[in-house]
Amino acid sequence: MMIRLAICSFLLVLLIGTSDRQVNVYEDSVAVWTFDGLDDGVGVNSRLTNHGNVSIVPLEGDEASLSKQRGGAGSAAYFGGTSWLDAGQGAQEELNLSGKEITLYVRARATAVDGYSPILTKAGDDHNLAYSIVLNRVDGAVYIEAKIGSDEIAGAHLLRYLLPKTEWNAWQDIIFRFNGKTSQLYVNGKLRDDEVTVGQIRDWNRRPMLIGAEYKKEYGYADVDKDALKATFKGFIDIVALWDKFLPDPCIVQLSQVDELADGRPAYYTEKHRPQFHFTAKKNWLNDPNGLVYYDGVYHLFFQYMPPHRPGAYKDWGHAVSKDLVHWEQISSHITPHKVWSGCWSGSAIVDADNVAGFQTGKDKTLIAFITNGGNPGRGLGPLNTQCIAYSTDGGNTFTYYDQNPVLKHIKAENRDPKVVWDEASQQWIMALFMDDPDEFGLFGSTDLKEWSHLSSLSVKGVRECPGFAPLPLDGDPKNKKWLFFGANGDYVIGNFDGKNFKPETEVLRGDYGTNYYAAMTWSNMPDDRCVSIAWMPTQRYPGMPFEQQMSFPTEITLRTTADEGLKAFRYPIQEIRHLYEKTTTLKNETIKGKQRLKMLDGERYDMEFEFDVRRSTSFELVLRDVTVSYNAKTQSLACGGPAMRNGIIVDDWVAQTAGEMNDQNNLGQALLRPINGKINLRILLDHNTVEVFGNGGEAVISSCFMPGKPANTYDIRSEGQLSVIKAEIHSLKSIWTAAN
Template identity: 75%
Template sequence: MQVGKDSDMRKIVACSLALVLLVSATDPSRPIFEDAVAVWSFADLADQAGVNSGLRAHGNVSLVDLEGNEAVMSKKRGGEGRAARFSSTSWLDAGQGVNDELNLSGKLITLYARVQANAVTDYAPVLTKSGNDQNLAYSIAFNRIGEAVYIEAKIGSDEIAGAHLLRYEVPAAELNAWHDVVFRFNGERSELYINGQLRDDEVTVGQIRDWNRRPLLIGAQYKKAYGYADVTQEDVEATFEGLIDIVALWNKSLPDDRIMELSQVSELADGRPTYYTEKYRPQFHFTAKKNWLNDPNGLVYYDGVYHLFFQYMPPHRPGAYKDWGHAISKDLVHWEQVPSHITPHKVWSGCWSGSAVVDVNNVAGFQTGEEKTIIAFITNGGNPGDGLGPLCTQCIAYSTDGGQTFTYYDQNPILTHIKHANRDPKVVWDEKSQKWIMSLFMDEGYEFGLFGSNNLKEWKHLSSFAIDGVRECPGFEPLPLDGDPNNRKWLFFGANGDYVIGSFDGTNFTPETEVLRGDYGVNYYAAMTWSDMPDDRCVSIAWMPTQRYPGMPFEQQMTFPTEVTLRTTADGVKAFRLPVGDIKNLYDQTYSWENQTIEKEHQWEVLDGDQYDMEFDLDVSQSSSFELILSDVTLSYDTKTQSIACSGPAMRNGIIPEDWVAQTAGEVNDRNNLGAAPLKPKDGKINLRILLDRNSIEVFGNGGEVVISSCFMPDEQHDTYGVRTAGKLRLIKADVHSLKSMWEVAN
């Protein structure tokens, strides 16, 4: 008798539990949606969050019952087992919602959509709150670009133009599957989850753009970027085809467990691409993990760490609204990109180029603990026509935690706009005058200005000067001549690498050389030097502007860091550059040859890779010319003209020319020009140091007296290494080191 009662009780408990589960699975007020701003699960067109953000249908939108497992999956996510079916001419709008609650604002947001696309032939919006990028609030969409289809999520910010974009390329086999799309932003970082896997993330700046008053659209977008258009066929493009099961919005960043519940997974997985192993990724030259990179910025050494900031452009931003991306290293070789960007400021706008120093004596007064303050000097570009900051002011941001976070100075700008697009502050310490010196491009011809300060916050104009043919991105600092610390000269260079050497009396700079060529390659720009180096070295790095390598997530790369020294030559004082000695940290196999005479040609069969540090000492006294064949690149020397030329599948100024010969007739040589330089033998001998990466070459002639830095498009058919000569070429000594990847610790 007792057994029967227990059995009946178990049945009652089981039925009760099943009922509870059924109710919780279909009740939108359950915890998964209890704090949503709005949620539509398409039992009808009402807002199941409990406020009146009801939907209006346009065109042939039908509400359909899902069947079988599709219905079960819908209910597990808090849906109704129903979905809205869209054709390419139908959509829904929700107006502004009660009290504009759909006009999300602040620095926290989560968007969720469970969606199944039938076909994607172009841009197909799932939900949109705004017009185009310039007044976008938030959106989720499918987007076809060429043969690829992406799921994209974007938010716009009042602090920048454009929008923040995250995307995931959908495998063709999964295009018509159901996708749980979650986009969340926590005030510093945005993330895109697809079916419980993190597919993309980005450092994200600013508050969500909340001044747009257009109705929220589901299944459509507005044709016009701005204005208060009516929601009619003439004003809207409805291009989504498929089913939408649930749409929900939160003005908070949902925690992981909520995303797991929405995606019906037991844990969140990292499904982002495996970066740094891509086909064309340089293996010992720095590149951003993804997206556009240009000028190096804010180079500073502090507490055992080298900091490399750089101009960084996430997609869907106009050029003026870049971040300072950020990478760190302990040896100038292995770099790790970190998320502590310096991002555009709402008042002063985008982060253009600049420099950084360590305020060792706390003259600016920002230090709060034991950590010394790192101060970044930034040209904030501005765009007054768009209401985003004044044009080109010099501002500072400071870090009191070793460069992990930066705070904008509340009394910015430290220099107001002077004229034109004055920009690119480089700050150094002058021991003689006991002042901080800022060099600044004035953007009038070739004019640069010098400014002085005692506290890094208040600056006084000292003098101005012009260097013919030199513009932008100044470098200005004292270096020992011939290694003598008591005999320093000032090196001044501009973005193209050209330089002069002279004297500085604390107010005026006096050039003592003519303008000299700093780099003879075709992919060298905007070099900058590290400040606060522990061993008094002067180390430089530059941007190598190139066309995007096809199919790669990154664009552009940096040169390898080089040490800069001033030396006296028979032709006067010159700046020399050589790769930093830390490159030895990448050495793998070493091959050496010496005392060989080559009369026609010779191949080095043991060389078959694409990453090398090579050094050749050559006697050219009995050779009229020779060529080093280095896989994709040929390095040629002409004894009569005493010049070296580099040729290969060129990438110059961002473009691969269709007919290089026609475009460069009379320039340097008649082949694919990667640069050429004068190189005089010394006692009949020349020295060549060559860094060869997958898609770049840097040639250092005679100890770095001349340098050629260029990029090329690699050809998989080329893997030959050797030499050809007209006459006898004596190889005095050659050391060739194959290099390991710098990215071993980056991912």
């Protein structure tokens, strides 16, 4: 590092101290243009072609000095929004950057940004793009954006920085670099964005490199003319340089003319609509939980992760880890799509404790992830929907694709979502797989996790995708186990499994009555034999946030025999939520007539448990900030509603909420809940924009998201008739996000 710094500094001193540009920091770049003309300053002479009269203008005063300090010529190219430059492929095709390391540097000042304004671009749209740096105006905001196309993943990786309005027309030192694992965007010496980016830069597109323009058409090898291009950049470009290496930090410091590099990324996890004890990705889209596994003191949560400008099928398995199932840290060791097998769809993971697959190389047991690789035969990206494995021999830090994939070839349609579990009775691994026929799933068996044979098929009416399959003790008796089979919507059946066939003993039962619960999965290799699950809570209720979607809070699943309905699955918050308890409020033996304000509550996050005697109350409501949990004793109906809406505006009054003004915004679910000896128990988890209601110990669950209204935190109990609060225990909760995240 110090040697590189000395080299960069020495070269820069030579440059500043001489009037002729003979020695400079760009001597190992593949091309550099400093716009004292159109020649390439490296000496290869990838001379630019001028289209539409780009003018070369001298800079004056401080602008000229700052240009020369960075190795410029004190002059710049001026673009008026209709002109551009092209460099072709380079004199020796050196502009077709390839490999796992590149760096791009642009020094530019826009005079206006009216929309998408490309500064530097190679190729066309996201599906064949190699690299680009642009200014982009979206909804009144201006972003600096850098994109790279990887040869392993369709689409592009987008990094972006929201430019302060005071800097829209200022000079910007923009540096993008990529090392085969991650990509980084620096603006004026500050790291503004980064992303997990694997593979090599896409080098198979033959369109010329452009400065100040982009191609109109998405595909093909268009000519460099005004009919094929759109030139929209307005302003000055001082320097453009490209390297086929990951430029080291000291050189980034020198080019940016700062004392040291700084972390200027956004302060994630404190945003206005960020859930504070439900997992969300730091940024971008997530959906199904994947690969849930415990190993060596660490809980692993993988999830479907979608960076922007990626086609929908080409998702990563994002990765987060926890020591307690509550506090999560997202880490960079994603499982990314393999260029042969295409996108990483949903799946599961296990610990190969006995090394039956033979992958173990050291003391760590092997973690094996079972992934549906979507495939796209029409585009040469592998066969359609095969089941592949990736394994980790270092505790989940890195994963390697099995070189004999797939372990289960395509069967039919989009068969997908393998859930693998150990069956002690038959001494084999069992894979449950959705067959993409209405309600149909397949069961497969293996003893080495690599060779799988079909055991049987089953149909679960009304259930599709993301199967869960697990043996659980009935009523806590480890000698009497039943098998639970559930699908993406949470609906389930309970029955017996003989090592080949699953025979349900129940009808299909409802697993969750809320509006935001899908694709649940359970952890494997749990240290205490609990069955713990987490689900995706699909919603579009987070406007203006860097993240999209969230997970439910982890719950423990148990099987119990009920007096009225026989076998049922109960789901209840895991006990580790106690790690978040902050302040506790209790009520005992209180009678509510009409309305009573819970004045002691003024926060946003709570774990609440109430026990009510409802024999003398026809109905009651818990008004919890923006949501209302209600119970009708006559119909034995538990319901949850969000803020009442009238003409698209939140109406914050009880009359509106009880007047039946139900719509997509405030109907958050309802379930039958029978009193037990005239009493009901409600456990409620309330986050900034999430409510999860567990009736009678988790017999009925409602999981939903809502959009918060006014910031006032109002908590009431309202009753028709006399409602007896036998006891209530309410805990305010700390945020799970720490400075380390």
